[in-house]
Amino acid sequence: MKQLKAIVIGAGYFSRYQYEAWTRIPEVRVVAALNRSVDKLEAFQRDFNLPRIAPLDDLEKVIREEGPDFIDIITPPESHLDIVRVAAAHGVHVICQKPLAPTLEEAEAVVATAHEAGIRFMVHENWRWQPWYREIRRQLEAGAIGQLFSIAVRMRMGDGWQEDAYLARQPFFRKYPRLLVYETGVHFLDTFRFLGGEVSSIYARLQKRNRDIAGEDAGQVVAGFRSGATAILDASRYNETDAEDARYTFGTVRLDGSKGHLELETDGSLTLKPLGVPSRKIDYKHERVNFAGDCVYNLQRHFVDCMLERRPFEGTGEDYLRTVALVEACYRSSDRGEVVHLS
Secondary structure, three states: OOOEEEEEEOOOOOHHHHHHHHHOOOOEEEEEEEEOOHHHHHHHHHHHOOOOEEEHHHHHHHHHHHOOOEEEEOOOHHHHHHHHHHHHHOOOEEEEEOOOOOOHHHHHHHHHHHHHHOOOEEEEOOHHHOHHHHHHHHHHHOOOOOOEEEEEEEEEOOOOOOOOOOOOOOHHHHHOOOOHHHHHHHHHHHHHHHHHOOEEEEEEEEEOOOOOOOOOOEEEEEEEEOOOOEEEEEEEOOOOOOOOOOOOOOOEEEEEEOOEEEEEOOOOOEEEEEOOOOOEEOOOOOOOOOOOOOHHHHHHHHHHHHHHHOOOOOOEHHHHHHHHHHHHHHHHHHHHOOOEEOO
8 A cells, every 4th residue: 555655734723633634544644743833743743643743944854854745734824835835846745724825816826836836736625525515516416406596504603702702722813804704704615616616706794793803703695606596605603503513514504406405404414305395314424523524534535545546636726716716705895895796
């Protein structure tokens, strides 16, 4: 069995999900982990049996000594371009967490740097890898609800109303000048594209409900697909849900079509209701493993399979820039109070 050698960079809250997923992929051996603060990596070294930890400043040295096949970047967005430049200079492939960068221009530079160096680059956008969205896509392709008319998502996280909101898990959220769409809504925008195709228009109304944070934490987005279908995101990190676990599916979803509708509940259950016929539950595999139905593992498994089989990634940098463009369109629409049309 061929093994790929990996360097993982980052030691924040979400990175644990990625380290854990790598331990279940036998074709990958993490040879080193890096972070700005090495102290934060000591617990990771114990928990995931990491052979080497080092400061981020030693990245080039570690690349030369370990000869990795790829780097997994799980650091703040403003650091991504510099790290990708180092990887590109050494011909090392990259999987990179979203957001790609603080601005669209810098995100484009990240993707261009990888492209010009000829290295393979995949975005760690795991939402579309949640098992319910993979199953919904299968149902759509099978014609279960006919022509897609609309997608409606309601998300209520309830983790952002307190004075100390986000401090325990992701404190940097408090200072983001853009929050809801930039950090969370982007997942749904990418999923809209995954399920409904390309988006041709965006209308957004964004609000800030917690005065102790910098960015918006609630809003509504209406996306018009080229096909004529519509998607609506009604999201809030401020208000709560009665769901047992708001972070399992991150909301409810309904898809209407010419032959019926599909509904996703917060426990992961999917229901199909054809027109004129009683509804039925869809039997598919989903479980509370790792994060949101084990979507991190699913994405990383895809990355490794594509690397080994030399197949194209589903989430290329060039493709993901289309999702980033939708994020920018949301802010432009909200600022101007008008529909933004995309070419």
